[in-house]
Amino acid sequence: MPAAVTSSPGGAPRRRAADMAYDAIETLIVTLQLEPGSPVVEAEIAERTGLGRTPVREALLRMTSVGLIDQQPRRGLLVSGIDLADHLDVVQTRRVLETLIASCSARRATAAERKDIVRCAEKMVKAAARGHLDDYMAADHELDRVNHRASRNQSAVMGVAPLIVQCRRFWYAYQHEGDIVEAADAHMELAQGIATGDEAAAVAGANRLLDYLERFARRVIDN
Incomplete structure (x- = not known):
């Protein structure tokens, strides 16, 4: 989804941490570094991307809403499959x-x-x-x-x-x-x-x- 921006004190656009997390996770999914059906662990993603758990959590929620990630009972978050x-x-x-x-x-x-x-x-x-x-x-x-x-x-x-x-x-x-x-x-x-x-x-x-x-x-x- 399009990334939002805010303004830095100098007037230059600054991207939100959640948008950077979304793009980083999206790249992992798109390039199959996170394979379809594989588990998505918030702490591991935060460590892998170097971003905080709060923006990662927000990004994962957005990805669930657009179907890139599935939330399943007792299994947690999984990368969605390719149908x-x-x-x-x-x-x-x-x-x-x-x-x-x-x-x-x-x-x-x-x-x-x-x-x-x-x-x-x-x-x-x-x-x-x-x-x-x-x-x-x-x-x-x-x-x-x-x-x-x-x-x-x-x-x-x-x-x-x-x-x-x-x-x-x-x-x-x-x-x-x-x-x-x-x-x-x-x-x-x-x-x-x-x-x-x-x-x-x-x-x-x-x-x-x-x-x-x-x-x-x-x-x-x-x-």
């Missing part, structure tokens, strides 16, 4: 929100945001060409942040954020079935549509990306 059939619903729901966000960003992005989103897409294309999944995912995450900010549509962003996390985790789990070069090209089409203010082109780029993610999911399910 292959349900993942198609995730992708299809994400499509609706991503096309809306793309359209909003094409209309509302500032000149600086338009440049930034193309820069992020270029980083994705370069990482994909080298076959560096971690660099690709980092650039993808950065692109999403810029795109979401540029959309000025907080409702859509809050809805799509947990779906994107599920898709990233799916990537790490089944990357042998994927093609990040194709996905990077779709992101570039999306970025160029936003950069030029062409809503139809931006929406076409978003749809191209979700078409690919749906094919990717179906390949995994069929195999």
Whole structure:
């Protein structure tokens, strides 16, 4: 979910500890360092991330609310599983929100945001060409942040954020079935549509990306 910020005495934005904890735990889950079905122990997470137990506890509660973590009787907190059939619903729901966000960003992005989103897409294309999944995912995450900010549509962003996390985790789990070069090209089409203010082109780029993610999911399910 989008991270909140506060202002430091000098006026620079300062992120809340709970938001930093959320991002740190999300990374552990998405990259499968915390595997599906594995127990989530608050004290261990706090030690692993170097953050206090209070922000970790708040982050875990948020993750439970969006389905990244399950709370089960007598078993405590567990990393949620990856349901292959349900993942198609995730992708299809994400499509609706991503096309809306793309359209909003094409209309509302500032000149600086338009440049930034193309820069992020270029980083994705370069990482994909080298076959560096971690660099690709980092650039993808950065692109999403810029795109979401540029959309000025907080409702859509809050809805799509947990779906994107599920898709990233799916990537790490089944990357042998994927093609990040194709996905990077779709992101570039999306970025160029936003950069030029062409809503139809931006929406076409978003749809191209979700078409690919749906094919990717179906390949995994069929195999």
